[in-house]
Amino acid sequence: MDKKSTLKWLAWGMLIAGFFMASPLWGNAGEIPESLELQSLSELYEGVSFDHLLHMDMVGNCAACHHHGTGDPVEDENCARCHSYSKDTEVVSCGSCHPLEPFSPEYLREKEMDANRYHRDMPGLKAAYHQSCLGCHNEMGGPTGCQDCHPRTEAGDALFRAGAYAPESGAAAGHH
Amino acid sequence: MKGISRRRFLAASVIGGAATTLTMSKKAMGAGTFEGYPEGMGVLVDLTRCVGCRSCEAACNKEQKLPEPAMPFDDPSVFDQTGHGGQKRRPDENAYTVVNRYDPPGANHPLFRKLQCNHCNEPACLTSCFVSAYTKTREGAVVYNEKVCVGCRNCMIACPFQIPAYSYSSAFDPVIKKCIFCYDTRLKYGKPPACVEACPQGVLTFGHRKELIKIGQDRIKARPDRYVDHIYGETEVGGTGWMYLSGVPFEQAGFDTTLGKEPIISNVKEFLSTVPMVLAIWPALFTGFHLLARKKGHADEDHSHESQEDEKS
Numbered sequence: 390m391d392k393k394s395t396l397k398w399l400a401w402g403m404l405i406a407g408f409f410m411a412s413p414l415w416g417n418a419g420e421i422p423e424s425l426e427l428q429s430l431s432e433l434y435e436g437v438s439f440d441h442l443l444h445m446d447m448v449g450n451c452a453a454c455h456h457h458g459t460g461d462p463v464e465d466e467n468c469a470r471c472h473s474y475s476k477d478t479e480v481v482s483c484g485s486c487h488p489l490e491p492f493s494p495e496y497l498r499e500k501e502m503d504a505n506r507y508h509r510d511m512p513g514l515k516a517a518y519h520q521s522c523l524g525c526h527n528e529m530g531g532p533t534g535c536q537d538c539h540p541r542t543e544a545g546d547a548l549f550r551a552g553a554y555a556p557e558s559g560a561a562a563g564h565h
Numbered sequence: 566m567k568g569i570s571r572r573r574f575l576a577a578s579v580i581g582g583a584a585t586t587l588t589m590s591k592k593a594m595g596a597g598t599f600e601g602y603p604e605g606m607g608v609l610v611d612l613t614r615c616v617g618c619r620s621c622e623a624a625c626n627k628e629q630k631l632p633e634p635a636m637p638f639d640d641p642s643v644f645d646q647t648g649h650g651g652q653k654r655r656p657d658e659n660a661y662t663v664v665n666r667y668d669p670p671g672a673n674h675p676l677f678r679k680l681q682c683n684h685c686n687e688p689a690c691l692t693s694c695f696v697s698a699y700t701k702t703r704e705g706a707v708v709y710n711e712k713v714c715v716g717c718r719n720c721m722i723a724c725p726f727q728i729p730a731y732s733y734s735s736a737f738d739p740v741i742k743k744c745i746f747c748y749d750t751r752l753k754y755g756k757p758p759a760c761v762e763a764c765p766q767g768v769l770t771f772g773h774r775k776e777l778i779k780i781g782q783d784r785i786k787a788r789p790d791r792y793v794d795h796i797y798g799e800t801e802v803g804g805t806g807w808m809y810l811s812g813v814p815f816e817q818a819g820f821d822t823t824l825g826k827e828p829i830i831s832n833v834k835e836f837l838s839t840v841p842m843v844l845a846i847w848p849a850l851f852t853g854f855h856l857l858a859r860k861k862g863h864a865d866e867d868h869s870h871e872s873q874e875d876e877k878s
Contacts, residue, residue: 515767
C-alpha cells in the first residue's frame, strides 16, 4: 500500500519535473521568445503574460535582466571575477538556474553538501522574477502593484481575505 | 550521643548545601555560552528587499488557522495604525507576524519590517517560565505547550522583543500566543515556515543559522553601499534564529539596539545562583547558631528550663 502510493507520487513528480524541464524551449541560442507565460505562482495569481519583445526594445541590453546573454561577455564586475573567460552559456532562462523551491530540505542539503559552491545565496525563481521586475519597475516608473502584473485568483482572494472574501466588518473596523 | 548526631546533621547539611550551590552556579555559568543547536534553522530577513505586500501575514494567518483579520491583507492603511503611545503594530493573538512601515530620514522610499518571534538561542521567555511551558527545539524553534501555561505572563515581560501575546479575548482559558516557526506543520519536517514560502521578494531566506550568517556577511561584503555592516540577531541577546539585514541604521527601523550580546538570563543568573545557597545553607546555619547559643548556658535540661521560664513570664 505504502509502496504503491510512493510510486504514484514518484510518477507524478517525474511528470511535473519533466514538464518543467521540457518547457524552456527558448533556452537554445537564437530562439528569443516574443512573449512568455510566467506560471510559477499560478495558484494565487494568474500567470503573467510577459511581453519579452517590448522589454527587449525598451531595455536594449539582455544582460540588464539576465546575468549573461548567450554570446556576450558578462558585464557585472562581480561575475567577471570568475566568469570573464567562461564559455558561452546555452541557457539564459531564469528557471534554468533559479530553483522553484529554494528552501526545500532536498535543495538545502544539496547546497550544503557542495563545499566549493560559490552561488549558495541564489534566490528562488519567484524571488528572482520579483526582484528583477519590481526592482526595475520601481526605478523606471513601471507598474508596481501586485495586481498590475498578475490579477489574483479566487484562491488568492481567499488567502488575502480580499474581494468576495473581505471581512464583513471591512472598512468600518476600527483597530483597538 | 545527641551532640554528635546534631553536629553530623549540621555538617552534612552545610556540605549538601554547598554542593547544591556549586552545581547550580555551574549550570548558571553555562548560560551565555550556548550558541544554538548545530542543526538549528533560522531565517535571514533582508529589509532592503521588502515591499510591504503582507503576503507573509496572509500566509501565516492561513497556516496557523488564525481568526479573520479586521481588514483585508492587501489594505495598506494598516501601516498607519498605531496603538497605545503611538506604538506601531505588534504581533498579537490574531497575528503572529506583522509588517510595519518606517520612513527613515533621508530615504526616498519607505522601509518595511516584518516582526515575529526571533527564536532566540537562549530565549528569555523560556528561562522566565516557571512551569517550563517553553521548549527550544533542536530545529531552532521556540515553541510552547498551551496545556501547561498558567497565564502568568512572565514571558511577556521577559521577552526583549515584546513578542509573546496573550489571548485576552478568551474568558476561560487565556494562554500565551506567539509565532512557533510553523514547527508542528513544517519546520519539524525540514520545510520552511509559511511566511518564507509566501514571500515573493526573497526577503526571507530560510536555512541553517550558521549558513545564514555567512550569507548575510557575503551580502554585506558584496554590496557595502546597500547594507549597514551588521547582522541584527547574530549576537544580540546571545543570538537569535531570525536575523535581519538593513540598509539604514537599525534604530531607524524600530530595532532596539541597546540589548547587548548577553542573553537575558545573564542579567539575573548571579542573583539566581545565590537563591539555592540561601535556601540550603541559611536554615542549617541559623539552626546551628541557635543550637550553639542555647547549648552554652544549660547543657541538657533545655526543656525543663524553658517551661519554667514560660511559667514565670
